[in-house]
Amino acid sequence: MVKIGNIELGEFPLLLAPMEDVSDPPFRYVCKQQGADLMYTEFISSEGLIRNAAKSTHKLDVFEYERPIGIQLFGSDINSMHEAALIAEQAKPDLIDINYGCPVKQVACKGAGAALLQDIPKMVSMTKKIVDSVKLPVTVKTRLGWDDKTKNILEVAERLQDIGIKALTVHARTRSQMYKGSADWTLLGETEK
Numbered sequence: 321m322v323k324i325g326n327i328e329l330g331e332f333p334l335l336l337a338p339m340e341d342v343s344d345p346p347f348r349y350v351c352k353q354q355g356a357d358l359m360y361t362e363f364i365s366s367e368g369l370i371r372n373a374a375k376s377t378h379k380l381d382v383f384e385y386e387r388p389i390g391i392q393l394f395g396s397d398i399n400s401m402h403e404a405a406l407i408a409e410q411a412k413p414d415l416i417d418i419n420y421g422c423p424v425k426q427v428a429c430k431g432a433g434a435a436l437l438q439d440i441p442k443m444v445s446m447t448k449k450i451v452d453s454v455k456l457p458v459t460v461k462t463r464l465g466w467d468d469k470t471k472n473i474l475e476v477a478e479r480l481q482d483i484g485i486k487a488l489t490v491h492a493r494t495r496s497q498m499y500k501g502s503a504d505w506t507l508l509g510e511t512e513k
């Protein structure tokens with residue numbers, strides 16, 4: 321049985337990955353009908369949320385039939401991410417997911433998403449502040465590392481586990497690979513242990 325906090329997901333759960341401009345409520349409706357066991361919102365900007373930007377707050381809409389569902393957040397500032405997590409919690413998802421994997425320039429070159437793979441102490445502090453202040457399970461999505469020379473996922477996984485995240489999703493590529501090239505399934509397997 322796979323469990324995330326108190327959320328029971330069966331033996332081989334089917335998860336819908338968070339996808340910007342894709343995993344919105346109509347898409348999630350279809351995926352739920354097709355058997356998704358756990359779904360995530362698109363990633364939501366912490367800065368947008370704390371400034372009450374409509375584009376961001378609309379993405380907080382979650383519906384009863386979607387449960388269990390996670391809200392995913394991204395951002396570069398620890399206090400903004402903390403505040404955004406408290407706002408997201410009010411929307412009553414089943415979990416909060418933090419994005420440390422987005423490779424695109426507009427995110428990773430502004431210190432958010434995969435950029436946190438280059439500053440593990442900051443990643444740990446950001447995650448801990450959120451874990452310690454929301455009542456919901458907190459999960460993380462990340463990559464193997466920033467580039468081929470810095471595949472630090474084993475350290476990341478251990479340190480995040482130690483501060484109490486309930487699950488870790490790993491895109492088995494580095495930030496440099498973006499969405500192309502071979503995934504490193506061996507390192508992913510080692511991370512699982």
Ligand SMILES: Cc1cc2nc3c(=O)[nH]c(=O)nc-3n(C[C@H](O)[C@H](O)[C@H](O)COP(=O)(O)O)c2cc1C
Nearest residue numbers: 337338339340341342362363392419421422461491
């Ligand atoms: C259009 C698109 C949007 C995405 N948006 C997000 C996102 O908002 N948050 C996130 O964690 N990953 C995002 N991803 C990454 C996916 O969740 C997934 O990790 C990645 O596509 C690797 O899985 P795949 O090899 O099955 O495509 C996105 C991917 C695509 C293709």
